[in-house]
Amino acid sequence: MRDEHARTWKMCGRRSRPGKNLRVSDASWALSEQGRIRRAAFDGAQRLGSLTPLIHNPCMSPASAATDENPFAALGITRLQQSIYSALLHNPGTTFSELAELSDEPRPRLAGLLKELEALGMIGIDASTEPKYFPYPPDAVVEALIRQRETEFIRARIEAKRLSGDLLAAEQRTNPQKLVEIIDGMDAVVQRYEQVQRSAVKHVKAIDKPPYAVDPKAPNEVEREQIGHGVEYRVIFTPDALAIPEKLEMARQDAVIGERARVLESAPTKLIIVDDEMALMPLRGDDPGISAVIRPSTLLDILISVFNNLWEQATPLHGDNETGDVWPRLSEADRHLLTLLAAGLKDEAVARHTGMGARTVSRHVARLLRTLNARTRFQAGVHAARRDLV
Numbered sequence: 001m002r003d004e005h006a007r008t009w010k011m012c013g014r015r016s017r018p019g020k021n022l023r024v025s026d027a028s029w030a031l032s033e034q035g036r037i038r039r040a041a042f043d044g045a046q047r048l049g050s051l052t053p054l055i056h057n058p059c060m061s062p063a064s065a066a067t068d069e070n071p072f073a074a075l076g077i078t079r080l081q082q083s084i085y086s087a088l089l090h091n092p093g094t095t096f097s098e099l100a101e102l103s104d105e106p107r108p109r110l111a112g113l114l115k116e117l118e119a120l121g122m123i124g125i126d127a128s129t130e131p132k133y134f135p136y137p138p139d140a141v142v143e144a145l146i147r148q149r150e151t152e153f154i155r156a157r158i159e160a161k162r163l164s165g166d167l168l169a170a171e172q173r174t175n176p177q178k179l180v181e182i183i184d185g186m187d188a189v190v191q192r193y194e195q196v197q198r199s200a201v202k203h204v205k206a207i208d209k210p211p212y213a214v215d216p217k218a219p220n221e222v223e224r225e226q227i228g229h230g231v232e233y234r235v236i237f238t239p240d241a242l243a244i245p246e247k248l249e250m251a252r253q254d255a256v257i258g259e260r261a262r263v264l265e266s267a268p269t270k271l272i273i274v275d276d277e278m279a280l281m282p283l284r285g286d287d288p289g290i291s292a293v294i295r296p297s298t299l300l301d302i303l304i305s306v307f308n309n310l311w312e313q314a315t316p317l318h319g320d321n322e323t324g325d326v327w328p329r330l331s332e333a334d335r336h337l338l339t340l341l342a343a344g345l346k347d348e349a350v351a352r353h354t355g356m357g358a359r360t361v362s363r364h365v366a367r368l369l370r371t372l373n374a375r376t377r378f379q380a381g382v383h384a385a386r387r388d389l390v
Helices: 004-009 034-051 062-066 079-090 098-103 107-119 138-176 186-199 221-228 247-255 298-313 332-342 347-354 358-372 376-384
Strands: 123-126 133-137 179-184 203-208 232-237 260-265 271-274 278-284 285-294
Touching: 004 138, 062 186, 079 098, 079 107, 079 133, 098 107, 098 332, 107 123, 138 332, 179 186, 186 221, 186 271, 186 278, 203 298, 221 232, 221 298, 232 247, 247 260, 271 298, 278 298, 285 298, 332 347, 332 376, 347 358, 358 376
Parallel strands: 203 232, 232 260
Antiparallel strands: 123 133, 179 285, 203 271, 271 278, 278 285
């Protein structure tokens, strides 16, 4: 096999010549002035040394180049394409005849490689009497190739999801038992809990209540990552969930990054629904170590309907910016106390959160009930939340 690096080595050290009437096949790289293209090619060659992690330098010694990996492989570029491109970076304006003299590649093969590089948006051609080849700047080339590959990944993901849906529908017709998958064991449940969230593309609906398979005092890093990717999270908390001090603080932090949280005094079960296409829930309320994955079916439709109804009944944890009558000014301590009341916490739990004694909490609660004209602690919290007082 001929040494590609040795062929490229012969192209180093040449002086480039200006071209004219630049023609660019890829409109995304077209520039209005020929001089800008030529200048970009020279700049690309000068920057080559700082881009060695991305583009192999053809002017290094053949011995060291032979051990270097193709940095464009992940972007679908062959080593030979990369070698020709790298050589052009050091010799912008080279003609086909000059390239043929410097390369051991047969002329038909070399012509094919240049067409491939042009189609990939890596080089442009001067349409003069004898065409000259100019490389586009490495950083711009890499960014374009990455965007193209990302687009291909998205298409592949969509197609895989479609095929999976077709396969699942066929399996459900022949094997109805596959509508429900039993997950047994705490570690297996935790793993599937993360997998289900990561599969979300549009939204996640969840009911958060004890007991937990995961550490309730640790943040849900998968949720925060998914919110960063544009996935909407709607979470219904039960009061006993927010009675855990760390849980309430994490709910505050998650609300800042986009989680929509509400509180409901009583929810039937822990639940997570992804894109209305899959659900995960415990089979027994007191044992999180055995759960079920529910796939598209009437059962899943019922769970979606249950969640949507509960969401309408639940109280916004951080207020929903509704306006109402004029309400008295509240101190920060009162606002914090009302947030805890809206979460349904009892006096003992409020005392743990605030550091106050239980009797002191009771006195403050009684005062707030009178101020807000509420009959119960939970009602006071609801009134305050609906009027954005907390």
